[in-house]
Amino acid sequence: MRLPATQAAVLRAASAEEYREVDEIADEVGEKPETVTGAAFALEEAGLLSIREESEETASLTEEGEAYVEAGLPERRLYDAAIEAGADDSSVPMGEVIGRSGLEGAEVNIALSNLARKGLGEIDSGALTATRDVGEDAEAAALSALASGESVEDRETLDALARRDLVERTERSVRSVKLTDEGVTALMEGLEERDTVGQITADLLTSGEWREVEFSPYNVEAEAAEVPAGRKHVLRRTADRVKDVLTGMGFREMEGPHADADFWINDCLFMPQDHPARTHWDRFSLEEPERIDELPEELLNRVESAHREGVGPDGEGYHSPWSEGMAREIALRGHTTSLSMRYLSGHAVGELEPPQRYFSVEKVYRNDTLDPTHLLEFFQIEGWVMAEELSVRDLMGTFTEFYESFGITDIQFKPHYNPYTEPSFELFGHHPETGELIEIGNSGMFRPEVLEPLGVECDVMAWGLALERLAMLITGAEDIRDLHGTLVDIEFLRNAEVIY
Numbered sequence: 001m002r003l004p005a006t007q008a009a010v011l012r013a014a015s016a017e018e019y020r021e022v023d024e025i026a027d028e029v030g031e032k033p034e035t036v037t038g039a040a041f042a043l044e045e046a047g048l049l050s051i052r053e054e055s056e057e058t059a060s061l062t063e064e065g066e067a068y069v070e071a072g073l074p075e076r077r078l079y080d081a082a083i084e085a086g087a088d089d090s091s092v093p094m095g096e097v098i099g100r101s102g103l104e105g106a107e108v109n110i111a112l113s114n115l116a117r118k119g120l121g122e123i124d125s126g127a128l129t130a131t132r133d134v135g136e137d138a139e140a141a142a143l144s145a146l147a148s149g150e151s152v153e154d155r156e157t158l159d160a161l162a163r164r165d166l167v168e169r170t171e172r173s174v175r176s177v178k179l180t181d182e183g184v185t186a187l188m189e190g191l192e193e194r195d196t197v198g199q200i201t202a203d204l205l206t207s208g209e210w211r212e213v214e215f216s217p218y219n220v221e222a223e224a225a226e227v228p229a230g231r232k233h234v235l236r237r238t239a240d241r242v243k244d245v246l247t248g249m250g251f252r253e254m255e256g257p258h259a260d261a262d263f264w265i266n267d268c269l270f271m272p273q274d275h276p277a278r279t280h281w282d283r284f285s286l287e288e289p290e291r292i293d294e295l296p297e298e299l300l301n302r303v304e305s306a307h308r309e310g311v312g313p314d315g316e317g318y319h320s321p322w323s324e325g326m327a328r329e330i331a332l333r334g335h336t337t338s339l340s341m342r343y344l345s346g347h348a349v350g351e352l353e354p355p356q357r358y359f360s361v362e363k364v365y366r367n368d369t370l371d372p373t374h375l376l377e378f379f380q381i382e383g384w385v386m387a388e389e390l391s392v393r394d395l396m397g398t399f400t401e402f403y404e405s406f407g408i409t410d411i412q413f414k415p416h417y418n419p420y421t422e423p424s425f426e427l428f429g430h431h432p433e434t435g436e437l438i439e440i441g442n443s444g445m446f447r448p449e450v451l452e453p454l455g456v457e458c459d460v461m462a463w464g465l466a467l468e469r470l471a472m473l474i475t476g477a478e479d480i481r482d483l484h485g486t487l488v489d490i491e492f493l494r495n496a497e498v499i500y
């Protein structure tokens, strides 16, 4: 049989009686373990070898474990001191035993808890009675065995040492190979080696020799070392995906200031100036500059009138104070609906004729309390559709389509209240790990009190969805702080997928 040189060498080194480890064969044939593994896979495919994979556990001492090999385990030192002090005859005050043992600081507590666990003695009213004839200490024996490079089979003791952080266990997978009957036959019939090329080189190309040589096939299923490369953050990737999906649904992107006039953030939205969300508790206001100068005068008047007198023949205003000064104050936006107001008013990209669809995926700021589902800054997926005839069905259908592109097919709607939409809906989705229903957005149809001052004469449905919550549903993260911040697991960032 004709085989590539390394395969032939591996086949010769393999045994028909027993499995031999790849590392051992690699040593023998003078090749790298990866090369031997590659050859072994090819031989397995050809039916000449069988491969066995086992995971092997190795235990090694931690720094603390090593220290105890020298000095002795704290509890044993305490015990020995107790015996010396005659505590196996009658109890000896703790202070005396500890003094004799030379233990200090944290070691004393370690000694006491393990002394009790191992039944080396008992403490009663501040005095210690030592147990007689306790025999050899399995943990100490295991520690010194590991220190001298021997392996320890006693699982229970290893578990105990691992719990104490005295040993560290690592698992590695070990591959071993054995000849199959066909492999034996092939060897007996004789092998002919052939040189194969694993990698094309410039020389092979320029000389034209590549035409003659035989290439060894790649085994694309072989396990390779992982190379963690740079990668966009999972939240940014979710945002990119959201933008792709909404653009695909015909939406255009809005942009605008993070710090904005209260006018755009709240007044345009028919939020009464004495609304609790507008107190300084909930917002981050700006000191410098404190106020905005340029606001469209006419719009300002129409918004003021909507607040004071309402809109339409049956309209009722709020009958509560309204001041232009407050409308001009600047704060970090608590929602990106400020952008929707700027666009719908015609002051961002000019007057808009229906139908129109706009969105943004931008940061908002709220003075909330940090918890598993709340951050002080987060991303909002803002959006709106302007058209002649819109109903709640259109709104629900848009969400269904949007979330379906992330594999989320069971969103739920709950009636809600917003000062600026009627009707209004909150959106909920099931967390894939906990099954819990979590709020993922808020939406509704803008009221005439919002649209009329803006000069919009048709229907507008709108929403604000939480990007982080969407990312939680997609990735299964259970705490928003698992997505970004100091607590995030680097493996999660390396592996989390957002594309459905």
Ligand code: PHE
Residues within 6 Å of the ligand: 334, 335, 336, 337, 418, 421, 442, 443, 444, 462, 463, 464, 465
């Ligand atoms: N501004 C709302 C929020 O932050 C979201 C929303 C936008 C609701 C537009 C309705 C219409 O929760």
